[in-house]
Amino acid sequence: MSTQSFAYAQVREVLTKQITEQQLTGSLPSERELCATFDIARSTLRQALGQLENMGLIYRKNRSGWYVCPRKLKYDPMQHASFLQYTTAQGFQPSTELIEQKKQKPCREIATALALDGRASLTSILRVRSVDGRAVVVENLNFSNKHLPNIDKYDLSLSISVLLKNTYQHHDVLYDIAVESCCLFNPIAQLLDTYDGALGLKVTRIVRDLNGVAFEFDREYWRHDALMIENKAKLQF
Amino acid sequence: MSTQSFAYAQVREVLTKQITEQQLTGSLPSERELCATFDIARSTLRQALGQLENMGLIYRKNRSGWYVCPRKLKYDPMQHASFLQYTTAQGFQPSTELIEQKKQKPCREIATALALDGRASLTSILRVRSVDGRAVVVENLNFSNKHLPNIDKYDLSLSISVLLKNTYQHHDVLYDIAVESCCLFNPIAQLLDTYDGALGLKVTRIVRDLNGVAFEFDREYWRHDALMIENKAKLQF
DNA sequence: TCGTTACTTTGGTATGTACCAATTACTTTC
DNA sequence: GAAAGTAATTGGTACATACCAAAGTAACGA
Structure with a gap:
């Protein structure tokens, strides 16, 4: 696991941990909500979410929000x-x-x-x-x-x-x-x-x-x- | 091929065409240069480039720029x-x-x-x-x-x-x-x-x-x- | 000629704002 | 209680700006 100081990487790793440990299931909080809790801009958050998406951990549905991926x-x-x-x-x-x-x-x-x-x-x-x-x-x-x-x-x-x-x-x-x-x-x-x-x-x-x-x-x-x-x-x- | 009105999709398709028709080879112009020619913001351009990257058409090397992918x-x-x-x-x-x-x-x-x-x-x-x-x-x-x-x-x-x-x-x-x-x-x-x-x-x-x-x-x-x-x-x- | 230094360009990161369209939640109406 | 209409929320798109670190380039000096 990489330990970098960039904001998006930190958010990515926190969310990764929460998802793999199943503290986070079903749907994620809204983007604006996550921005507030992590205190980052929305584009930065979306960069982190995009990487989690590439990892196959989360996906987006329509315009309704982000969800934790079911098993493959x-x-x-x-x-x-x-x-x-x-x-x-x-x-x-x-x-x-x-x-x-x-x-x-x-x-x-x-x-x-x-x-x-x-x-x-x-x-x-x-x-x-x-x-x-x-x-x-x-x-x-x-x-x-x-x-x-x-x-x-x-x-x-x-x-x-x-x-x-x-x-x-x-x-x-x-x-x-x-x-x-x-x-x-x-x-x-x-x-x-x-x-x-x-x-x-x-x-x-x-x-x-x-x-x-x-x-x-x-x-x-x-x-x-x-x-x-x-x-x-x-x-x- | 989708014909959408979004700026990033249009740029994506222009660049796709130029690359597949080999009008564009080797390295791409710099991001700021491309922004100017397409008259879009840098973040919008990077969205298009990111999709071309996902398509396997281009890749980035270090911090030196974007390059057309060689064959797989x-x-x-x-x-x-x-x-x-x-x-x-x-x-x-x-x-x-x-x-x-x-x-x-x-x-x-x-x-x-x-x-x-x-x-x-x-x-x-x-x-x-x-x-x-x-x-x-x-x-x-x-x-x-x-x-x-x-x-x-x-x-x-x-x-x-x-x-x-x-x-x-x-x-x-x-x-x-x-x-x-x-x-x-x-x-x-x-x-x-x-x-x-x-x-x-x-x-x-x-x-x-x-x-x-x-x-x-x-x-x-x-x-x-x-x-x-x-x-x-x-x-x- | 070669290596060092200084400068410029470039992509990478980050913020803030704005508007739109689709979804969702809520209220009203029948 | 169900359907219709309304308001709020949400992600999607797009812009402008700023700063940094690394890469690339040009100037310089030994």
Whole structure:
């Protein structure tokens, strides 16, 4: 722990202590109230709050105030466990809302990844997933109609892994995953109940059959404070 | 792309465009200069710069100014490729500096992970790794002396994976990896040539033998803008 | 030529103020 | 008791200003 004399660092450390020791739970006092108790300017306080936000200790909701973060969801993108499955296993109450489903042409990134030309047909869905009533991830799934005929005829609000397995006989697949930190902008930020420019984690996934032919391209935009990526594997040196 | 009327969002988008189109490379003009060209207050400008920083487009160096980020390093924590190996494969010039090596007792986190008691002996090293002269990650490696006898007698500035393989016969190992976003504080922030409270990615790794006995506990603190986690795997539904 | 000194520029920290829009809490009305 | 309207509170945006310490630069002297 750093012991610096700057005001924002001191406030940050006091609040960190109060939060980790659970003296502070639920919602924080208002910014102006905290300014008064620490006797600092509001911009200085907001600098401290911003760092606590980056640490994943607190988050802001709309314009209503600052709240202590609930514990993080552990997520292994390499497992094909369903959202319902791994959230409930960790004691969360999951829910999913389908925002949009449409057929469209691929953007350049997807066209490259799926080796399609710009006139190909994609079935694209956008959905928001929440745990305990808190939106944590926006998913954008894109399926190649060429490789998955009539995929748009099925109910994609149900389990898609079951659909791929039973209807399209994809029992084994290859995954290419990328994880990087990012900024969340509108309209995605709004779907996650956060602000334009908030910090996020972006997970990109390309799904291929065993011949290496890619048929699905996914983008997941996570609240950075809601997520811990976990991975278990056996390796050879 | 969001089209909002806020000053900081407009500046953010102008600079984003200039950077992605490579009209802006190397170092940015000084903050006061940028304030003048955009005709905004310095705090507003810094809000925009902070978001560009979160996006991984720019970074600051000491007190010398803002710079456009070089391209990200792709890193697969599940592969046991050496740093030298995967950086050069991507066209980077890697280097490593050993900061410290010592024997010590485990903290509670490590004691729990390695199933040791608090009086056990650990060989612990701290090193900074750079690409193209830019420090990107601080590594803290911890080896259990009980499971790796005399590990402290070897030169740990050389390849450790070779040591584990040849000397300790660990050809196959189990990896438990966790990735989450974090804040970088001093003294780690200083080693990464960044500021106290900067954004980072933390990678935690537990290495076990095939019996599940853990003998190594690593913590990696990455500059968030230097890194893209990549993962390739074959899965069964 | 090289190292030291003095100066300027730069980002980092901090304060205070102001206004807006959305949320929240309260009061009134039906 | 529920709905509608009103007032207060709150975070979000934005400005101007000030000072400091470190980094960078130019002038100077050995």
